[in-house]
Amino acid sequence: MADMLNELESIIRDRQTNAPAGSYTASLFNAGVNKIAQKVGEEAVEVIVAALGQGRAEQIGELSDLFYHTLVLMAQLDISLDDVRAELAKRHGRAS
Numbered sequence: 001m002a003d004m005l006n007e008l009e010s011i012i013r014d015r016q017t018n019a020p021a022g023s024y025t026a027s028l029f030n031a032g033v034n035k036i037a038q039k040v041g042e043e044a045v046e047v048i049v050a051a052l053g054q055g056r057a058e059q060i061g062e063l064s065d066l067f068y069h070t071l072v073l074m075a076q077l078d079i080s081l082d083d084v085r086a087e088l089a090k091r092h093g094r095a096s
Contacts, residue, residue, distance in 0.1 A: 005081060008068065012075050025072060033076050039069045 015025035028036050043066040050062040074080065 005067070005071070009071055009075070009081050012068075012071050016075050028069075028072050029076065033073070036069070036073045036076050040066070040073050043069045 012025055015023050016029050019026035019029065028039065043062065046062045047059075047066050050059040054062075071081075074084075
């Protein structure tokens with residue numbers, strides 16, 4: 001999973017830099033941080049709804065959407081997966 005998250009982070013950052021026509025990710029960056037944050041919030045709500053009343057496939061799909069939109073927000077804020085890993089390591093008393 002970590003490899004896929006790294007790959008997705010790289011793809012998202014490429015879309016941020018190159019903004020190919022028709023790219024949903026590029027359109028999010030063009031819309032700005034408020035829109036991206038709104039999407040993260042919407043996806044979080046959808047995760048909760050799925051967790052409380054939908055099946056495993058829907059739960060996995062909604063969690064995947066939340067991960068994706070969170071990575072887009074992280075890119076917009078110039079926060080990397082390595083930054084998050086370092087913070088988690090620090091919280092658990094491990095050197096990063």
